[in-house]
Amino acid sequence: MTTPQTDTPPLVVRQLTLHRGQAVIVADLALRLQTGDVLGLVGANGAGKSTTLQCLAGHLSPSEGEVWVAGHNLVDAPASARAHIGYLPDPPSLHNELRVSRHLRAIASLHGLKRAASDDAVARVLELCRLTDAASKRIAHLSQGYRQRVGLAQALLHQPAVLLLDEPTNGLDLDSQDQFAETVRAVSAHCAVIISSHHLSDLRACCNRMASLTAGRLIEQHNNTLNPRRDTHAGREPETVFIRVHQPLDVDALQCLRGVVSATAERDGWKITYRGDTAELSQAIAERGWGLRQLSPMLFEPGAAGAKSTPSVSLEPAP
Amino acid sequence: MIPIISLELARTLRNPAIWLIVTLLQCAFAWYSLSALEAYLELQPRLALSDNAPGLSTWLMGRYTLPATFACMLAVPVLCMQKFAGDRQNGALNCLLMAPVSSLKIALGKLCAVACVLAGISALSALNVLALRAVAPIDTVALLYAHACQWLYLLACAGIGLACSALCRSAQSAAFSSAAALLMLWLLSQGGATSGINWLAELSIATHLSRALAGVLHTGDLVYFVAVIAVSTAVVTRALENARVFGERT
Structure with missing residues (x-):
């Protein structure tokens, strides 16, 4: 013990x-x-x-x-x-x-x-x-x-x-x-x-x-905002996800979804900035029959400042 | 160390391959003992005429214990291959490496578990000849001594088998390399005898076994067996330490 x-x-x-x-x-x-x-x-x-x-x-x-x-x-x-x-x-x-x-x-x-x-x-x-x-x-x-x-x-x-x-x-x-x-x-x-x-x-x-x-x-x-038991933030931080669907879509259709802040067409899918639970987003896409093929978080904006050039960020609190 | 011995024994006794090996060894023991008895009975009329003729016990120590020990030696690589290399392959070695137990204790624990199995095999070998006491006078002490030497010899073989197992990535390569090492150490005595190089024969594991089975335990033989076990344990400990420092690749 x-x-x-x-x-x-x-x-x-x-x-x-x-x-x-x-x-x-x-x-x-x-x-x-x-x-x-x-x-x-x-x-x-x-x-x-x-x-x-x-x-x-x-x-x-x-x-x-x-x-x-x-x-x-x-x-x-x-x-x-x-x-x-x-x-x-x-x-x-x-x-x-x-x-x-x-x-x-x-x-x-x-x-x-x-x-x-x-x-x-x-x-x-x-x-x-x-x-x-x-x-x-x-x-x-x-x-x-x-x-x-x-x-x-x-x-x-x-x-x-x-x-x-x-x-x-x-x-x-x-x-x-x-x-x-x-x-x-x-x-x-x-x-x-x-x-x-x-x-x-x-x-x-x-x-x-x-x-x-x-x-x-x-x-x-970043703080996890999807764990209700431990969620200490009143609002949710928007996050960026990448989705691919079977059906051809346009920006308006995506922006009609609840929680979607913005949507941008990528080469073979959509980059969506979303405020809420990704499970709800995938459910909303499924309900519309768009045929969700991929939904994955985009943790780092390609080329975003600090994504690769910044050295390790310490999780140790500052003294 | 006791938990490691207990764990290893539990795992060994649940391995059907071990029971198959023990069954095959028992068949070999029965064959060797009956062959040795038959040869003795054939020669007995002539032996009775000579002075200082060997008794049945002395006869059995030479004609039964030596080949029985050789058969056991061939089983040692199979007994030892799973201990580190096999565990490394199926990931079970990590259970021990992650535990708050020193590498030396792991090495000694596994060696002791193999020693227990080998003690059982030696006891089985001894029972085959001691059963002859029902029909012929047998020097029990001499035969038990011979089997104690057999156990010590097999323990040294197990040390080499475990060292090969700790150094190899797969169970098969561990079995082949330890079998090759043991056969080489056995054959060194032949090479030493034919070439007349004494030190080569002294390196042979068979030379020390033959002397021990002759009924006299030389300190040099005892030191040889203990040294082989100690060096092998050190190699195993070092290999485990390396695995803990550089990671265990499966």
């Missing part, structure tokens, strides 16, 4: 940099998370999300910088720091030969939980991750969605101070994604959470902070 010191932030990252040869994988990352923070890390494939999480999980040593987990330096005291980290890699790391409950008991004992505490912890995470019915099943026989849940249960077993989830909604159906968001919201009361995904919609359901990574650089942070 891990209990972080009460006045110590669960996660502090200072100037974290990772080189591989000449290539810079993670550049100058600074971050401070408090208990209750759920940070969504968004970025394209190859942006460095998984590598960043591996560094934060102590699964990859940084070239420069420091990572402090519940007051323990990840480089100087890796075992103490790892004891406060729950990490769900992509794909989850599981023992396929074992049954779910046996696997979880084994992981609990690796974290130093005694038999009775281990049994309690396993029962708790089985219920939390809705795995009670699969407890006696062999992991090799589980579907991908269930494997993700077992991975999440494994990460939560020792009640970590920092929970790192790499593409956790991969392979989950819509119901399971909702349940996952609910679970994350429930556990975030006791820990700091970082979730990586290249699907912004996955993150909005449960995150209260957002950061985006491009080529290993943390270049933007």
